[in-house]
Amino acid sequence: MTTSAPPSDRALARRQQVLDAAAECFRRRGFHAASMAEIAKTAGMSPGHIYNLFENKDDIIAAIVEQDCEDVLARIAEFQQGGALLEQMLAHTEEAIDEHSEVSEAALQMEVLAEASRNAKLATVVQRSEALVHEKAQALIRQSLGDEAASRLPPDEILGRALLLGALFNGLTVLGVRNPAMPQRTAAMAPVMRRVLQVLLAP
Amino acid sequence: MTTSAPPSDRALARRQQVLDAAAECFRRRGFHAASMAEIAKTAGMSPGHIYNLFENKDDIIAAIVEQDCEDVLARIAEFQQGGALLEQMLAHTEEAIDEHSEVSEAALQMEVLAEASRNAKLATVVQRSEALVHEKAQALIRQSLGDEAASRLPPDEILGRALLLGALFNGLTVLGVRNPAMPQRTAAMAPVMRRVLQVLLAP
Amino acid sequence: MTTSAPPSDRALARRQQVLDAAAECFRRRGFHAASMAEIAKTAGMSPGHIYNLFENKDDIIAAIVEQDCEDVLARIAEFQQGGALLEQMLAHTEEAIDEHSEVSEAALQMEVLAEASRNAKLATVVQRSEALVHEKAQALIRQSLGDEAASRLPPDEILGRALLLGALFNGLTVLGVRNPAMPQRTAAMAPVMRRVLQVLLAP
Amino acid sequence: MTTSAPPSDRALARRQQVLDAAAECFRRRGFHAASMAEIAKTAGMSPGHIYNLFENKDDIIAAIVEQDCEDVLARIAEFQQGGALLEQMLAHTEEAIDEHSEVSEAALQMEVLAEASRNAKLATVVQRSEALVHEKAQALIRQSLGDEAASRLPPDEILGRALLLGALFNGLTVLGVRNPAMPQRTAAMAPVMRRVLQVLLAP
DNA sequence: GATGAATGAGCCTTCATTCAT
DNA sequence: AATGAATGAAGGCTCATTCAT
Structure with missing residues (x-):
């Protein structure tokens, strides 16, 4: 359930993609109005995968x-x-x-x-x-x-x-x-x- | 669409009830998380009636x-x-x-x-x-x-x-x-x- | 519960007002989209009173x-x-x-x-x-x-x-x-x- | 907002399920009386998913x-x-x-x-x-x-x-x-x- | 790692209808 | 006869989250 292994370099880079995309979306739309789907699209990955990188x-x-x-x-x-x-x-x-x-x-x-x-x-x-x-x-x-x-x-x-x-x-x-x-x-x-x-x- | 007649004293008092209730709910839960149902309950009236007093x-x-x-x-x-x-x-x-x-x-x-x-x-x-x-x-x-x-x-x-x-x-x-x-x-x-x-x- | 007395002339005229108003509203908006409130307003009476003249x-x-x-x-x-x-x-x-x-x-x-x-x-x-x-x-x-x-x-x-x-x-x-x-x-x-x-x- | 990619075969089949279910519901209940929940149930999917297949x-x-x-x-x-x-x-x-x-x-x-x-x-x-x-x-x-x-x-x-x-x-x-x-x-x-x-x- | 189809709870809002006055 | 404030159930729709692949 909990992430056990230390995050790989690749994972770290993917995380950063999400963070950048999310910051952009939050600024544009606000925290609540920005949907995970929108963030995923902006980050160039699937919504599901974000949950491999972040809890929620x-x-x-x-x-x-x-x-x-x-x-x-x-x-x-x-x-x-x-x-x-x-x-x-x-x-x-x-x-x-x-x-x-x-x-x-x-x-x-x-x-x-x-x-x-x-x-x-x-x-x-x-x-x-x-x-x-x-x-x-x-x-x-x-x-x-x-x-x-x-x-x-x-x-x-x-x-x-x-x-x-x-x-x-x-x-x-x-x-x-x-x-x-x-x-x-x-x-x-x-x-x-x-x-x-x-x-x-x-x- | 909108009420055109000037609001009665009664309506004014009801509005105030809603404002007080809403402020409380927004403080407690935040604007998005506070539901109209909760506000209505706090204000002691039905959700529907709030829409007689406020646009949205x-x-x-x-x-x-x-x-x-x-x-x-x-x-x-x-x-x-x-x-x-x-x-x-x-x-x-x-x-x-x-x-x-x-x-x-x-x-x-x-x-x-x-x-x-x-x-x-x-x-x-x-x-x-x-x-x-x-x-x-x-x-x-x-x-x-x-x-x-x-x-x-x-x-x-x-x-x-x-x-x-x-x-x-x-x-x-x-x-x-x-x-x-x-x-x-x-x-x-x-x-x-x-x-x-x-x-x-x-x- | 059920209407027993025969409708007075006045009631008949009021009914006709409602029918005319309703026909107008239905034509303009359709049966479902026309609200009783709108019909009442068009007919120049209160929504509540319509229910004295019609069942529903x-x-x-x-x-x-x-x-x-x-x-x-x-x-x-x-x-x-x-x-x-x-x-x-x-x-x-x-x-x-x-x-x-x-x-x-x-x-x-x-x-x-x-x-x-x-x-x-x-x-x-x-x-x-x-x-x-x-x-x-x-x-x-x-x-x-x-x-x-x-x-x-x-x-x-x-x-x-x-x-x-x-x-x-x-x-x-x-x-x-x-x-x-x-x-x-x-x-x-x-x-x-x-x-x-x-x-x-x-x- | 709208799906831009061409719908997959799977999506097309799902759409058809919805269309069939909706036609049945509309026939049975009428357009307004048929709820999205009912259509979803009839189509064997969740209400939310219908909105991945149709705008509204x-x-x-x-x-x-x-x-x-x-x-x-x-x-x-x-x-x-x-x-x-x-x-x-x-x-x-x-x-x-x-x-x-x-x-x-x-x-x-x-x-x-x-x-x-x-x-x-x-x-x-x-x-x-x-x-x-x-x-x-x-x-x-x-x-x-x-x-x-x-x-x-x-x-x-x-x-x-x-x-x-x-x-x-x-x-x-x-x-x-x-x-x-x-x-x-x-x-x-x-x-x-x-x-x-x-x-x-x-x- | 990665996808995206799928879920389902929950939200805002509307409106026929009732009822105290 | 007449009002209009009030109700509350129900509806369309969104979206964080999950999971089979």
Whole structure:
């Protein structure tokens, strides 16, 4: 019943095909409206075979979230090697805003979160992902402040900054759905955002 | 097809029953998983009768969003009469955080947004709601700054502040789902949040 | 439970309103697609009240068929007083063709017949109507031939002619549905029809 | 959405199962009263699977009509090879009458026609079927008359004869519903019918 | 590994009919 | 006599999932 053997390389590649196809379908149609048949067709395989690679539909979206999480961690790692965090973010504020509020990606995020609030397995994945990201984010902030300065702050200060920074970016995603296509949005937000980033990242 | 006569008081009360029941079901199960039968049962009426009060299932969630919008506007109006905005928010930071990140309400919000990105009718309602709220929020910020100070700011400055403030609160909602039940969350965020609010609301 | 008192004049008029409205709705939408709500609205009364006047939806269509039958009998009676049958029909061949193949009426006829083949009550009405019409038609043919000539024919000859005449007109109705809007239809059929009528009605 | 690949032999056989089952159910209960569940059961498969073979319920009845049409065309082709048309018809008049007025088949015809007058897709199929049959019928009549004789007739004469012949047989079908089970019906009509056929098919 | 035919539970919606007023 | 709110059964259809091949 349960998969026992370790997945072969071939199986891994097939899994990735499904993940890519599913992400595309979910973005296009939403999690519920995308049918396994459609995903199978997009992935170039039969519906039945997907069940040799994934437990069920929920399992697919969980795997997508896990992969997204790794992307975010990789992103953070880049920052970590890029030197002064604050300067980097100030330099790419507009891009960051645009990227987070891109609507089709934002829609998928909402879908995932809605689903996570009542699907235990997905909730686990989402929360683990969140935990990992927060941990890294705190490390990044701490490093950016310098160890001395960081150690002089109140104990939860770094946590609070990381949480709020996360909230801010997630809020941009929500904005992407609630208010798509306002032309001056990015331009209006950027200067304000820069001041907020100062507050969150400066010593 | 649609009822043309203005709905009677009785019908209005019945509609409200359905809206309350539906909101509860959507929170509990999600929009797709909540069946009309379940909503009907919760509302204490037959499934068929719901269709005398609402066009269809989509119409129900649209009405819920409209009502939420009115609640938010009422909330903003209270602030408007409560005097200095910044002081009020600084005084209630913890409450605001807790309230926005309450998980069952947050789940419903995610559901609505996910649905809105693919359902034209709902999208219209969500976007109109967003527009109204933003308008009021800008008025509130302008009033809070004082007319002189406001007029001296760059043209999109107020817009940018309102957008970011909105994003921040929506981000708290997302946090409510991604990271439910971290005990020190509110305590850790509040001081940081207060500094951010200063940046967003001070002259 | 059962209606006991004889229907008042007012009730009779209300019944007629319903019959007219229902006939209109059935023609427009078909028997199944026309809802009692629509009929009620068209008749200018509430759905509930229709059930004070008719047993149920089937009862309405049965009453319509009965009324149609009376119309046909009246039509035959006119012919009976109009003198030579054959000459009358030859003079109005085109009209008769057009009238019988008019599509919206034809559609209703099909609906009724389809329904009659499995609704016992309606079947009774339809068959009684058919019997009455046939009887009158035979009388008409007999009268048209003259009693002497008629008496010299084989016993079932008149019956056969009446049946075939009926079939022919019903066939035009079917044609109205199977082949609506062929411009030259009437013109092409009329001369042939006249020759057939000669065969059916001449001594 | 729709299956693009050509249906396999297996699929074709399954389709036929459904068509046979549906025709039986429609005859027994009527188009509207026959449920997909009943059809599925009769066809020995699950309701869901029918939708792998047919677009929807309407599509099934359309396919039935198309098949009927082919049967009729095959019938006409037999006549075409059987030599003198008039003689053949005179020799089989009784059978033709009985066959056309067989009640359960007649009921299905009525149902189809009623439905066709309101369902665009079905209407197309019915009208195309009618057109094909008429074309063949005219060819048959023309051939039966001999080319010389046919060419000497007025231009719409053949069309008129074909239309009337069609009407006559369709009228028999209606008779099958309006007047089922009159014992002497066939015997009474046959001689009259033979004289009418002379008029329609003789030079 | 891979297919795709097949299942069947369950959903939204409609509508004839009833009944309290 | 008349209303129209309310019922609830039933229908067409979808789709995640299974399984014989």
